[in-house]
Amino acid sequence: HAEDAWWRSAVVYQVYPRSFADSDGDGVGDLDGLTGRLDHLSGLGVDVLWLSPVNPSPQADNGYDISDYQDIDPVFGDLAAFDRLVGAVHERGMKLVMDLVVNHTSDEHPWFQESRDPASPKRDWYWWRPPREGREPNNWGSFFSGAAWELDAASDAYYLHLFSPKQPDLNWENPRMRRAVYAMMRWWLDRGVDGFRMDVVNLISKDPALPDGEVHEQGPYGDGSPYFVCGPRIHDYLQEMHREVIARYPGRLLTVGEMPGVTVEQARLFTDPARAELDMVFQFEHVGLDHGRGKFDPRPLRLTDLKDSLGRWQSGLADVGWNSLYWNNHDQPRAVSRFGDDGPSHRTRSATMLATVLHLHRGTPYVYQGEELGMANAPLRTVEDFRDIESLNHYTEALRAGAQPEDVLPGLRAMGRDNARTPMQWDASPHAGFTTGTPWIPVNPDHTEVNAEAALADPGSVYHHYRRLIALRHQEPAVVHGDFTMLLPDDERIYAFTRRHGRTVLLVVGNFTGDTASAVMPAGWDGAELVMSNGPSVPARPGRLVLAPWEARVHRRN
Ligand code: TEU
Numbered sequence: 001h002a003e004d005a006w007w008r009s010a011v012v013y014q015v016y017p018r019s020f021a022d023s024d025g026d027g028v029g030d031l032d033g034l035t036g037r038l039d040h041l042s043g044l045g046v047d048v049l050w051l052s053p054v055n056p057s058p059q060a061d062n063g064y065d066i067s068d069y070q071d072i073d074p075v076f077g078d079l080a081a082f083d084r085l086v087g088a089v090h091e092r093g094m095k096l097v098m099d100l101v102v103n104h105t106s107d108e109h110p111w112f113q114e115s116r117d118p119a120s121p122k123r124d125w126y127w128w129r130p131p132r133e134g135r136e137p138n139n140w141g142s143f144f145s146g147a148a149w150e151l152d153a154a155s156d157a158y159y160l161h162l163f164s165p166k167q168p169d170l171n172w173e174n175p176r177m178r179r180a181v182y183a184m185m186r187w188w189l190d191r192g193v194d195g196f197r198m199d200v201v202n203l204i205s206k207d208p209a210l211p212d213g214e215v216h217e218q219g220p221y222g223d224g225s226p227y228f229v230c231g232p233r234i235h236d237y238l239q240e241m242h243r244e245v246i247a248r249y250p251g252r253l254l255t256v257g258e259m260p261g262v263t264v265e266q267a268r269l270f271t272d273p274a275r276a277e278l279d280m281v282f283q284f285e286h287v288g289l290d291h292g293r294g295k296f297d298p299r300p301l302r303l304t305d306l307k308d309s310l311g312r313w314q315s316g317l318a319d320v321g322w323n324s325l326y327w328n329n330h331d332q333p334r335a336v337s338r339f340g341d342d343g344p345s346h347r348t349r350s351a352t353m354l355a356t357v358l359h360l361h362r363g364t365p366y367v368y369q370g371e372e373l374g375m376a377n378a379p380l381r382t383v384e385d386f387r388d389i390e391s392l393n394h395y396t397e398a399l400r401a402g403a404q405p406e407d408v409l410p411g412l413r414a415m416g417r418d419n420a421r422t423p424m425q426w427d428a429s430p431h432a433g434f435t436t437g438t439p440w441i442p443v444n445p446d447h448t449e450v451n452a453e454a455a456l457a458d459p460g461s462v463y464h465h466y467r468r469l470i471a472l473r474h475q476e477p478a479v480v481h482g483d484f485t486m487l488l489p490d491d492e493r494i495y496a497f498t499r500r501h502g503r504t505v506l507l508v509v510g511n512f513t514g515d516t517a518s519a520v521m522p523a524g525w526d527g528a529e530l531v532m533s534n535g536p537s538v539p540a541r542p543g544r545l546v547l548a549p550w551e552a553r554v555h556r557r558n
Pocket of ligand 1: 199200258330
């Protein structure tokens with residue numbers, strides 16, 4: 001029964017292994033470091049650990065470029081360390097979900113190396129095409145700047161890479177390639193892994209004609225997305241994967257497909273249990289609302305846009321399918337800096353308000369490492385401070401097109417992925433307890449104040465608020481199963497909704513501003529039981545909902 005699926009009442013915690021905990025002093029986080037910190041996760045009460053890629057990789061995109069699917073990169077440990085991690089996770093009653101990166105491999109993967117030979121049986125495992133009039137086979141641009149095609153002089157042919165040239169796209173049209181992927185997935189599941197977060201899995205089916213995309217004003221590249229976002233055979237592939245892999249482990253796994261550009265209508269198909277594809281997807285609508293001309297051109301978020309978007313996802317997946325809920329991951333700037341206020345006087349309040357509003361939606365919440373501490377964006381200044389391939393390529397391309405550093409850097413500072421990738425802040429010591437060596441990316445200097453040790457000791461911390469939210473989900477069926485009704489859709493300051501399950505109704509309200517905000521109190525809620533809040537309230541007034549700056553509250557009626 002879909003309603004009984006275990007992952008509906010679960011909370012997932014994402015670990016970005018490079019930046020979580022370093023056990024051997026090389027400045028890069030590793031598996032033994034993570035295993036040594038599992039009490040932090042069980043203390044928080046999360047059910048699932050999602051681990052970003054740990055397979056052997058040249059690390060061109062921090063592990064999202066895999067050169068061997070069935071081993072562990074030495075920088076993170078080895079298979080024995082992985083088995084120890086799985087054992088320790090299971091001992092604590094948690095599950096472990098791996099990242100599955102099969103839209104592309106590394107160009108150093110043996111499959112790709114073989115496929116460079118036109119006579120190889122693996123030639124067709126990737127998208128090789130001859131030049132068109134001496135140039136790229138079509139006009140698509142890559143997500144990481146530049147063309148989506150790279151010329152391989154060895155055979156005078158181009159290969160497709162939607163991300164960097166170090167990440168050639170696999171050709172899912174090829175059934176042998178698909179079978180190899182399914183066998184690899186079963187190998188991990190048989191080893192004890194409890195599911196997969198599937199990287200850009202809605203991009204695996206391409207229109208084999210690879211038509212030119214429309215050129216928008218930014219140019220010079222065309223937008224190929226109509227030909228690869230939720231492409232022609234995407235549902236066939238996911239159903240086949242379900243039959244060949246997922247269905248063999250009934251009731252045990254969690255699957256979540258990362259899906260840039262997915263619509264709610266498509267998500268309903270992907271997550272309809274009757275269709276046997278995926279449990280849930282990561283959609284990108286709400287994290288694109290503050291983008292202008294591209295992600296590096298941020299605009300202030302309008303709260304009414306956020307409510308409109310998340311509200312549509314709530315109602316679109318109300319009867320069929322399931323939502324995943326997130327503000328943060330390793331690709332997004334820190335939510336407290338982006339949608340809240342990371343200054344000293346409002347950080348805790350705004351971080352806990354954001355958490356409350358998100359976790360009380362219907363769906364499975366995801367917590368990204370450090371989010372539970374209210375970790376903020378990194379103090380990135382010059383281009384030397386950046387590590388991420390997406391930011392660095394964007395910078396180079398913009399300067400080549402004539403921009404000045406000061407035109408480009410503000411966008412990178414606000415939206416760059418390195419904001420999420422500074423080391424986890426364990427304590428106030430010099431490298432925040434992350435490493436005894438030199439961290440691969442500097443620790444945020446605010447770790448002297450914002451760190452796990454301090455947070456655990458302070459009952460009013462962001463950490464303890466997350467812990468209470470997770471406990472509430474586990475105790476209150478209305479959080480998991482209740483329906484969702486948006487209130488005050490036109491209010492630019494207050495986010496408000498109800499969740500109804502049987503005779504229980506929850507009212508959730510959050511002030512998205514640093515000022516006191518008020519609205520008409522929804523009927524019947526004056527004086528209702530307060531289940532949770534994130535700090536002192538302003539005095540109640542009959543008929544008025546009045547919220548202190550960044551205040552959030554959860555009320556209950558039975
Ligand atoms: O991300 C896919 C994706 O669409 C974006 O979030 C991407 O990171 C970029 O910011 C687009 O502007 C996934 C992974 O989460 C990301 O870390 C990888 O770099 C990418 O796929 C390629 O594997």
